[in-house]
Amino acid sequence: MSDTILLILTCALATYATRAGGHLILSRFGTTHYRLEAALEAVPTAVLTALVAPSLITNGPAEAIAVLVGGLVALRYPLVVSVLSGIICLIVLRGVLI
Known part of the structure; x- marks a missing residue:
């Protein structure tokens, strides 16, 4: 596998992990504080x-x-x-x- 393809796949995995991780963390809370919502x-x-x-x-x-x-x-x-x-x-x- 070429270095370029490996780099693209690694970046895609990192992007997916950060998006999914943020969603999973926020979904654990029933409601979020209004300050957190404003910051997001x-x-x-x-x-x-x-x-x-x-x-x-x-x-x-x-x-x-x-x-x-x-x-x-x-x-x-x-x-x-x-x-x-x-x-x-x-x-x-x-x-x-x-």
Whole structure:
């Protein structure tokens, strides 16, 4: 088995284990505290911020404007629309600014 396939399978197993483990742990409790629920609901936003922030800081103005546009669209529309608007904005701005 090649190293690439082994790496993919290992990552898939680790991802499945963390998702299933979290579900199994939380299913043991009848109800969860409202603070825990609020913290778990904030995780996607925190992860997205951690992925976007380095690009926002280290790259040029086109990326910063695209992140701003995507964030503003996310306040009103679903995630898919927000991501697509950010990507389209970035493509247009890179064509104009670069």
